[in-house]
Amino acid sequence: MHAFAGAIAEIPVGRYEGASGRSKKAKTLKVAALVVAAGRGHRAGGTIGSPKQYALVGGVPVLRRSIDTFDAHPRIDLLAVVIHPDDQELYLGATRDCSMKLRAPIVGGDTRQQSVLAGLETLAGEHPDVVLIHDAARPFADAKIIDRVISALEAGARGAIAASALADTLKRVDDRGRIGATIPREELWCAQTPQGFTFAEILDVHRKAAASGENRFTDDASIAEWAGLDVVVVEGSSANRKLTTAEDLILADRLLSSRDRDLVPHVGTGFDVHRFGDGDHVWLCGVRIEHSHSLVGHSDADVGLHALTDALLGALGDGDIGAHFPPSDIQWKGARSNIFLEDAARRARERGGRISNVDVTLLAETPKIGPHRDAMRAAIAAILEIDIRNVGVKATTMEGLGFVGRGEGLAAMASATVLLPY
Incomplete structure (x- = not known):
């Protein structure tokens, strides 16, 4: 051989x-x-x-x-x-x-x-x-x-x-x-x-x-x-x-x-919300975007990566982001959310699994997501060590309805498929 x-x-x-x-x-x-x-x-x-x-x-x-x-x-x-x-x-x-x-x-x-x-x-x-x-x-x-x-x-x-x-x-x-x-x-x-x-x-x-x-x-x-x-x-x-x-x-x-012959698909979903506060940028799906406000959170408040982390943990049946990275723990104050997603990917690998595909939908009136979509997909693919073609990032407005529509914050929902051994 x-x-x-x-x-x-x-x-x-x-x-x-x-x-x-x-x-x-x-x-x-x-x-x-x-x-x-x-x-x-x-x-x-x-x-x-x-x-x-x-x-x-x-x-x-x-x-x-x-x-x-x-x-x-x-x-x-x-x-x-x-x-x-x-x-x-x-x-x-x-x-x-x-x-x-x-x-x-x-x-x-x-x-x-x-x-x-x-x-x-x-x-x-x-x-x-x-x-x-x-x-x-x-x-x-x-x-x-x-x-x-x-x-x-x-x-x-x-x-x-x-x-x-x-x-x-x-x-x-x-x-x-x-x-x-x-x-x-x-x-x-x-x-x-x-x-x-x-x-x-x-x-x-x-x-x-x-x-x-x-x-x-x-x-x-x-x-x-x-x-x-x-x-x-x-x-x-x-x-x-x-x-x-x-x-x-x-x-x-x-x-x-x-390599995937003996693996079974497991699907998980995630959802996250953060409100706007003072600041000049937001982190979304691992990308820094200039904006009139920042998102408020214990970490960098990246709703896209938080939702995706929960989706991966859900596919693994392994709790949620708060269980592994509690907001009460000072070491995660201001931390980049890449850390959380990398940890979820590590847990999948340790189970002998492979992340097949992930998808994130951002709910936002502003900032505009389209110009940053490819950078977001590339950032997620790099963090998860998967093919960029298996990463989806989409966005939708709330047509002026609810807290997102009023410009009070952002939300994200995500899904992930992980192939795990029998």
């Missing part, structure tokens, strides 16, 4: 840990993600009927899984994909309902190096500070890896790549199949993606490589090394393996398709 077989079954799309402690002010870099999907995938053979990045694994195209990981991550500001000119229809089919982060597809070149340069040239118009370049055929990268790459760049690295320490013993073999030497592995790492760089520098070195006719590079770190840029390594994951062969695709599909 492949080394990644046991790991990928446990990696949810869009996984992210640590967002709850990150304030809006801490987000200092404009971060772009560039997914490279212009290859033909010849080593996957002709059995899948399309380029491997569009093959289904667990019912979802490989490319879509790669896109969703970056789309759901709150540190990624914009996202673009480089595709083969013949794949326009396949791409459109794989990317329906993505968020507004995703830009129009970019046509790539004959080599990966040319495709990356085409993508960088297009993104230059949006002036990102850093860019994370990722191979579409690595659909099991997770948000922790993205965090580590971005953190290295924030700390001053000019380049940072995900990688894993080599575990196998290496042998040098001659043309007759005889072992000639054992190669020390202590300083050897297997390069992965995403690979992150300061945007202006990686664009400049790609341009220089193209102008000089250098076209031998198999990843972006090697181009950076050629240009004399220091590149650091951050911890990747054994699951973050590139799907190269037809066997890889088949194995990944089997693992993902079978």
Whole structure:
């Protein structure tokens, strides 16, 4: 069995840990993600009927899984994909309902190096500070890896790549199949993606490589090394393996398709209300929104996340938010509600469960929810470590009726489906 077989079954799309402690002010870099999907995938053979990045694994195209990981991550500001000119229809089919982060597809070149340069040239118009370049055929990268790459760049690295320490013993073999030497592995790492760089520098070195006719590079770190840029390594994951062969695709599909076989759906609902008070913003579904008033509560009074937390706890039959985080406890005064939702998600995982989908309806006259809907979905997906496509956020007014209609406060109701073992 492949080394990644046991790991990928446990990696949810869009996984992210640590967002709850990150304030809006801490987000200092404009971060772009560039997914490279212009290859033909010849080593996957002709059995899948399309380029491997569009093959289904667990019912979802490989490319879509790669896109969703970056789309759901709150540190990624914009996202673009480089595709083969013949794949326009396949791409459109794989990317329906993505968020507004995703830009129009970019046509790539004959080599990966040319495709990356085409993508960088297009993104230059949006002036990102850093860019994370990722191979579409690595659909099991997770948000922790993205965090580590971005953190290295924030700390001053000019380049940072995900990688894993080599575990196998290496042998040098001659043309007759005889072992000639054992190669020390202590300083050897297997390069992965995403690979992150300061945007202006990686664009400049790609341009220089193209102008000089250098076209031998198999990843972006090697181009950076050629240009004399220091590149650091951050911890990747054994699951973050590139799907190269037809066997890889088949194995990944089997693992993902079978993981829910012995799980039963449990549904829970939640409801929450908070009144308005003095202030200049509200927190709704994990997103800070400027407003003429704030919501009053012991924590940040995020009605959307409170209702959703109760929905998850209801599906688990595990009390309610007040039982686990009593308002009388001073440690929760002013706390971000992400903490409560993360705890409910942890309880589901500890039961061997998986959150299938969640849905929140906000009852509000103001502020307007529509402009923030995608950010809310992304925030919830990141907290719960689920695919953003399985997160619904809606809003309705009360037509001037009741306390919501009079502008005295906000309410939210939510539902959640959790798949739990028999």
